[in-house]
Amino acid sequence: MTATARGSEFAVELRSVSKTYRSGPEPVVGLDEVSLGFPRGTFTAIMGPSGSGKSTLLRAAAGLEGIDDGQVLVDGTELGGLKDKELTVLRRERIGFVFQSFNLLPSLTAAQNVALPPKLAGRRPGKAEVLAALASVGLAERAGHRPGELSGGQQQRVAIARALISRPAVVLADEPTGALDTRSGREVLALLRGLADDPGRAVVMVTHDPVSASYADRVVFLTDGHLAGSIDDPTAEQVAARMTSLEALAC
Numbered sequence: 001m002t003a004t005a006r007g008s009e010f011a012v013e014l015r016s017v018s019k020t021y022r023s024g025p026e027p028v029v030g031l032d033e034v035s036l037g038f039p040r041g042t043f044t045a046i047m048g049p050s051g052s053g054k055s056t057l058l059r060a061a062a063g064l065e066g067i068d069d070g071q072v073l074v075d076g077t078e079l080g081g082l083k084d085k086e087l088t089v090l091r092r093e094r095i096g097f098v099f100q101s102f103n104l105l106p107s108l109t110a111a112q113n114v115a116l117p118p119k120l121a122g123r124r125p126g127k128a129e130v131l132a133a134l135a136s137v138g139l140a141e142r143a144g145h146r147p148g149e150l151s152g153g154q155q156q157r158v159a160i161a162r163a164l165i166s167r168p169a170v171v172l173a174d175e176p177t178g179a180l181d182t183r184s185g186r187e188v189l190a191l192l193r194g195l196a197d198d199p200g201r202a203v204v205m206v207t208h209d210p211v212s213a214s215y216a217d218r219v220v221f222l223t224d225g226h227l228a229g230s231i232d233d234p235t236a237e238q239v240a241a242r243m244t245s246l247e248a249l250a251c
């Protein structure tokens with residue numbers, strides 16, 4: 001990684017990104033010339049009606065979704081210029097992904113789950129490093145517990161620790177509180193909010209919930225694969241009102 005790459009303003013940037021799904025009888029637009037940067041040290045929420053392209057955007061930002069046109073840059077590196085192996089390494093080292101369903105391995109302890117990404121990369125992390133990652137999500141004392149012995153909120157926090165162990169430039173979260181009760185959800189949101197205090201890192205979250213979105217510095221709205229405006233320092237009420245008008249337009 002060059003100094004220039006590290007120095008880029010955005011942890012992730014989409015430049016005129018388009019993606020059309022062509023697997024069905026009719027082509028379906030996922031993203032249509034979307035240009036959007038996620039500055040370091042910020043927390044952004046992505047919202048929009050169902051089918052507006054939120055998950056496509058997140059997967060494209062993670063290099064998990066091939067795009068038809070445009071460029072995706074992660075930590076200053078353009079994904080389109082990478083070979084498969086290089087993309088895998090960049091994803092492992094620079095991107096942390098948090099899923100709605102946690103995606104922990106049930107037979108492994110919390111510590112073993114957190115240690116998995118570096119192990120897959122051929123590096124055995126030290127015990128102190130794993131415990132520090134778990135401590136950063138408030139779960140150091142649960143290191144030896146398996147996912148089935150943890151609450152949903154605790155499991156999601158383990159998943160966040162697993163995403164953090166490689167010190168990624170960007171954390172991408174797809175409906176991270178969707179499977180949680182309100183209180184656990186709020187804890188996870190506060191945690192994600194705190195991750196964006198790292199000046200080198202951007203946190204990006206897809207959500208349907210205006211209260212969750214209000215934890216972000218900025219909410220970006222999508223409709224039909226297009227950008228449809230944004231709100232800085234949002235309140236839940238502002239976000240809910242904007243969603244209502246976008247959903248009315250989508251009908």
Ligand SMILES: Nc1ncnc2c1ncn2[C@@H]1O[C@H](COP(=O)(O)OP(=O)(O)OP(=O)(O)O)[C@@H](O)[C@H]1O
Binds near residue numbers: 021029050054055
């Ligand atoms: N693998 C796929 N094959 C075909 N069409 C797809 C595929 N994935 C997504 N789409 C379509 O692309 C559009 C955008 O989908 P996407 O999942 O990004 O929307 P979303 O805003 O995340 O929706 P939701 O809020 O319902 O999760 C939708 O019309 C969807 O049906």
